[in-house]
Amino acid sequence: MKTILEEIESVLDSGTADVSPEIRYIFRSDTTRFTGTPDIVVNVRTEKEVAAVVKIASANGIAVIARGAGTGMSGGAVPLKGGIVLNFEKMNRIIGIDRRKRIAYVEPGVVTDRLREEADRLGLYYPPDPSSSAVSTIGGNFAENAGGLHCVKYGVTSRYVKGFRFVDSAGGINSCGVYAPEDSFPGSFVMIGSEGTLGIVTEIALELLDRPPLEETFVTYHADLLNAVNTVIKIKSSGVDPSVIELIDKDALSAAVQYSKIDLPENTGAVLIIKLDSYFLPALLERSILLENIISLMKVIKYRKAESEAEKKSFWDMRKAVSSAIKRISNDKLNEDITVPVSNMHSFIEFTRALSEKFALRIIVYGHAGDGNLHVNILFDRNNSTETNNARLASEEVFKKAVELGGNISGEHGIGLSKKNFMSIQYSKNEIAFMKKIKKAFDPDNIFNPDKIFNITMG
Ligand SMILES: Cc1cc2nc3c(=O)[nH]c(=O)nc-3n(C[C@H](O)[C@H](O)[C@H](O)COP(=O)(O)OP(=O)(O)OC[C@H]3O[C@@H](n4cnc5c(N)ncnc54)[C@H](O)[C@@H]3O)c2cc1C
Structure with a gap:
């Protein structure tokens, strides 16, 4: 009788199947701390191959976990209890x-x-x-x-x-x-x-x-977070219609400043990076003037409109420096991607500061402020069990507060394994039951990414 590997190999044209310990090791995780070793990694190349492998998995009750690049931040591509990982790296036309x-x-x-x-x-x-x-x-x-x-x-x-x-x-x-x-x-x-x-x-x-051919990029320096958040609210209700508004608050800035050549005006409490784009020059100029009026009205410490591509790049470099800087100042962190309505962003960030004091943990907030999608980074020492436990408790409070303020437990990273235990903070029993019904309608034998989002009993 053929083994599962032999069966899979017999349906592959140009794809390959791998059971070597090295490859199975590589595919055991994404960017989260969750791990699980796949039994077989199948490097698929065609739709026909995907269908044939799923058919074999389905007949044998084997879990199938699709994987793109493994940059997921919620454990979605992790084969928690083994199974077949379908690697899409080569199905890339x-x-x-x-x-x-x-x-x-x-x-x-x-x-x-x-x-x-x-x-x-x-x-x-x-x-x-x-x-x-x-x-x-x-x-x-x-x-x-x-x-x-x-x-x-x-x-x-x-x-x-x-x-x-x-x-x-x-x-x-x-x-x-x-x-x-x-x-x-x-x-x-x-x-x-x-x-x-x-x-x-x-x-x-x-x-x-x-593609909008025209764009302008601004950076604004604010004395405090409230001023920056109020500026976001003003911009959003003004018709300026920015294509990007990123917020970096003072803790995130101080992390970035330590590790990159960022020149900040003294007493900067928060920074916004704002981009406008347009198909028509008059429209761009009009919105640009409107934005500059709002910025002056808000009495920011200073602002700059990028005069060159190099200057524009320096603004984005500052934003990018935050994430890598945070990674360097602590040996572990929980990075939660909650959302809150823009009008509640200030209350939420103030809450994270109180939380930081309560648990004696550094909490750094930055993110896509224009749509209230904030990255809350809770830093902790993974070798210290009290800190590790406190970080978990703090993240639960973060989810509760986000929902209380009208937001979501995940803005973009997904639920996966990271947030499945917190689903009930946002969703009622009925809502979760309805999601499970959808899962059962699509996947009655629970072979696709089992254990993710919620646990499910079939039958
Ligand atoms: C530095 C960094 C920055 C990030 N910034 C953002 C951001 O700004 N916005 C954002 O939304 N996310 C962000 N992410 C999270 C992540 O990059 C996204 O979730 C991304 O969409 C995952 O793509 P991936 O190819 O790596 O998927 P993977 O991690 O490989 O998989 C993610 C999920 O997709 C499923 N999947 C993959 N391929 C298929 C398929 N063919 N069919 C069915 N399911 C499939 C997997 O099973 C898994 O559940 C960031 C991650 C990192 C590391």
Whole structure:
């Protein structure tokens, strides 16, 4: 009788299956602390191969975990209890870009920036830009419904999905949206953001926009956080329509300053980086003037409009320095991606300061302020059990506060393994029961990414 590996190898054309301890070790984690060693890693190359492997897994009750680049921040690609990891790295063709319809047809393993660059070459624009876009894949972005810097104006991944093809839990191939006048699986679009738990996406059609040719980038230095947050609120209600508003508060700045050449005016309590873009020069000038008026009205310490590409880059370098600087000042951290309404951002950040005192832990907040999506970094020493425990307690309080203020426990990183124990903070029993019904309708035997989002009993 054939082993599972032999069965899988017999259905692969150009793909490969690997059971070597080294490869299984590499595929045991993403960026989180969760680990689980896969039994087999299958490097798929075609939709037909994906369907055939899922069919074998389904017949044998083996878990199937799809994996893009493994940049996930909630444990989505971790094969917690083993199973088959479908590695999409080599299924990475941009099948075509229809310039007239402004649609790109891509395989899931395409790296996000590759699509953005290809679109750019044609004068087109694919806006979703997670900070991981140099590495992350479109399949992973689809599964996590990824956001990013430009999402305050352009929306998240789901806004651009015009259709897709996917393999269901019986190994059948399905199409929806632009791929099929009538969806072959009703309600398929619920798969966007379902973290690989409902099906395996094998091709995605993504809407592209015309690339806005004009842009201006500003940095504003504020005496305190309240002033920065009030500036965000004013900008959002003014018609300035920025494509990016990033907030870096004083603790995040002080971390970044230690490790990069950032020149900050004295007494800076918070910084905003704001980008405007436009198709028409008069519109850009008008919005730029409006923004400068708001900035002066808000009595910021200082602001700069970038005069050159180099200066623009220096603003973004400051933003990028934050994440790596935080990594260097502590041997561990919990990075929670909550959201709160912009009007409640200040109360939320004040709350994190009180929390920092309560648990004697450093908590650093920064993020996509334009849409209230904040990254709360709780730093702790992993060799100190009290700190480790306190960090967990603090993160639970962070989720509770975010929901109390009208927000969400996850803005963009997903639930996966990291937040599954906190789902009840945001969702009622009925809501969770309904999500489980959807899971059972798509995947009655629970083979796709089991253990993620919630535990489920089948039957
Ligand atoms: C430095 C850094 C910055 C980040 N910044 C952002 C940000 O700004 N915004 C944001 O939203 N996220 C951000 N992330 C998180 C992460 O990059 C995103 O969630 C991204 O979409 C994951 O893509 P991936 O290819 O790495 O997916 P993986 O980590 O490999 O997988 C993520 C999930 O997608 C599923 N999946 C992958 N391929 C498929 C498929 N073909 N079919 C079905 N399911 C599939 C997996 O099973 C898993 O559940 C960041 C991460 C890092 C490390």
